[in-house]
Amino acid sequence: MGEIVKEPLALLMGLQELDRQLNQYHEEEKMLPERLQIVQQPLEQAKEMLAKLKSALDQVTKERKEKEQALQSAEEKITKLKGRLTELKTNKEYQTHLHEIESANVEKGKIEEELLVAMDRADAVKKEAAAQEKVVAEEEKKFRAEKEGLENALKSKSESMKGLEQERNALSEKVGKNLLQEYKRLAATKRGLAVVALKGNICSGCHFSLPPQLVAEVRKGEKILACTYCHRILFPAPT
Numbered sequence: 603m604g605e606i607v608k609e610p611l612a613l614l615m616g617l618q619e620l621d622r623q624l625n626q627y628h629e630e631e632k633m634l635p636e637r638l639q640i641v642q643q644p645l646e647q648a649k650e651m652l653a654k655l656k657s658a659l660d661q662v663t664k665e666r667k668e669k670e671q672a673l674q675s676a677e678e679k680i681t682k683l684k685g686r687l688t689e690l691k692t693n694k695e696y697q698t699h700l701h702e703i704e705s706a707n708v709e710k711g712k713i714e715e716e717l718l719v720a721m722d723r724a725d726a727v728k729k730e731a732a733a734q735e736k737v738v739a740e741e742e743k744k745f746r747a748e749k750e751g752l753e754n755a756l757k758s759k760s761e762s763m764k765g766l767e768q769e770r771n772a773l774s775e776k777v778g779k780n781l782l783q784e785y786k787r788l789a790a791t792k793r794g795l796a797v798v799a800l801k802g803n804i805c806s807g808c809h810f811s812l813p814p815q816l817v818a819e820v821r822k823g824e825k826i827l828a829c830t831y832c833h834r835i836l837f838p839a840p841t
């Protein structure tokens with residue numbers, strides 16, 4: 603008599619363990635996109651930094667071109683002023699004109715200095731951007747490897763899960779229909795924990811102590827019995 607009851611209980615415990623492993627796998631599967639996003643973060647940050655440097659490079663390049671144009675205009679202005687020197691009649695006109703050339707030269711010198719600064723800045727940002735390109739390439743490589751690792755790990759697990767699924771189906775067929783239904787109902791409402799150990803007189807599912815008569819009956823192992831409080835199926839923990 604005892605054997606008849608102990609067997610379905612053992613089957614249920616086996617089923618629960620298989621379900622636990624399968625659920626764990628499905629959880630991992632669900633977590634994959636999130637984990638990929640996490641391992642992708644360093645790459646995204648490196649790309650963001652590169653984009654900032656590129657826009658800074660555009661800005662300093664534009665500044666440099668503006669200074670180059672300003673320098674060209676200043677040189678043209680000086681050439682023009684110098685060309686008119688011969689047309690001048692009075693000494694006063696001549697003196698005024700010389701002053702104009704002088705201040706144009708001062709202006710030109712200022713622009714030349716600014717151009718040098720702009721060129722230096724453009725060079726520096728260009729170097730920084732080039733270095734950042736390398737960082738992005740490195741991060742890209744790292745991310746690809748990590749992604750492949752995560753996906754491969756899951757893929758090889760998926761193979762072993764197929765075996766577990768088959769085992770579970772075989773076990774399910776052995777468990778009586780009513781008991782299987784009860785197990786499924788409990789597993790769904792008790793977060794996968796349908797069968798729990800009775801430890802001493804304590805249900806390890808809800809941690810309440812159970813009436814002595816129930817404890818004694820569970821120990822005998824002749825019937826499928828449930829906890830008075832949480833209704834989980836009890837099995838006697840080996841003492």
Ligand SMILES: [Zn+2]
Pocket residue numbers: 805806807808809810829830831832833834
């Ligand atoms: Zn309980």
